[in-house]
Amino acid sequence: MAKQNKEHNVKGDVEVDVDALFSLPLTEFIPARNALAAQLKRDGRAAESNRVKALVKPTVSAWAVNQLYWKHRDAFDRLILAGQSFREAQAAQLGGRAVNTKGPGEERREALEDLLRLATALLSDAEHSASLEMIRRISTTLEAMSVYAMVPDGPVPGRLIEDVDPPGFDVLAALIPATATHKKKPSAENTQKLEEARREEIAKAKLILRDAERVLKEAQERFKGVNAAWEEAKNALENASRTVQEATEHLHSLVR
Numbered sequence: 001m002a003k004q005n006k007e008h009n010v011k012g013d014v015e016v017d018v019d020a021l022f023s024l025p026l027t028e029f030i031p032a033r034n035a036l037a038a039q040l041k042r043d044g045r046a047a048e049s050n051r052v053k054a055l056v057k058p059t060v061s062a063w064a065v066n067q068l069y070w071k072h073r074d075a076f077d078r079l080i081l082a083g084q085s086f087r088e089a090q091a092a093q094l095g096g097r098a099v100n101t102k103g104p105g106e107e108r109r110e111a112l113e114d115l116l117r118l119a120t121a122l123l124s125d126a127e128h129s130a131s132l133e134m135i136r137r138i139s140t141t142l143e144a145m146s147v148y149a150m151v152p153d154g155p156v157p158g159r160l161i162e163d164v165d166p167p168g169f170d171v172l173a174a175l176i177p178a179t180a181t182h183k184k185k186p187s188a189e190n191t192q193k194l195e196e197a198r199r200e201e202i203a204k205a206k207l208i209l210r211d212a213e214r215v216l217k218e219a220q221e222r223f224k225g226v227n228a229a230w231e232e233a234k235n236a237l238e239n240a241s242r243t244v245q246e247a248t249e250h251l252h253s254l255v256r
Helices: 002-011 014-022 026-042 046-053 060-071 073-094 102-125 132-148 169-174 188-255
Strands: none
Touching: 014 026, 014 046, 014 060, 026 046, 060 073, 060 102, 060 132, 073 102, 073 132, 102 132
16 A cells, blocks of 8 residues: 555655545554655645544444445445435525435435445445444434535544544534525424424434334344354354264273
């Protein structure tokens, strides 16, 4: 990676190297970060070296969301687009138009479920815990990212270092076009509708989490079954090995 970093640094594209850091396995983040910072320092780029050195290792849940962005971009983008469609439908509804939000909402739910399945596999492959709490945190961050994608200066996808909380009412209100409200601030009626929509989203998120918990529980039960079979086979192998050893010793004693 050092050779690749040096090539990027010569071109002045340190952002490419930073992206590469966040796409690495979590155990490799700190060594690779330190190596990149050292290379930048040797190249006389102290300010960039200090910035890279200050990069914080992501939490496991944030790392998983980053990996979804870097390794499953199509699925990640699908959630972002579905979230945007859902928000636009909500805004149109708040503006008085007869818009059905069920279709966009269902698309967003399916996109989120697909990402949670991929996240569970990523965690398992990297030997990280795919506990119910971990999946819940990943789900919450993905939900939040689908909203922040429509807001300037939101969290940078692929470079998260911690979980992202759901946006507050001020962020949601800012997504309502001025043409929908005819005011800089939403009316009391629109405010109530927006809050009701937010509660509906929370309820849907809970359903998604419940489904994810069910899938995870089934996977854990299958793992227990496999683990039990492995232990049984291991014990049988040990018993057979002892029997072979005893038989070999007995045969040697008869031959002597």
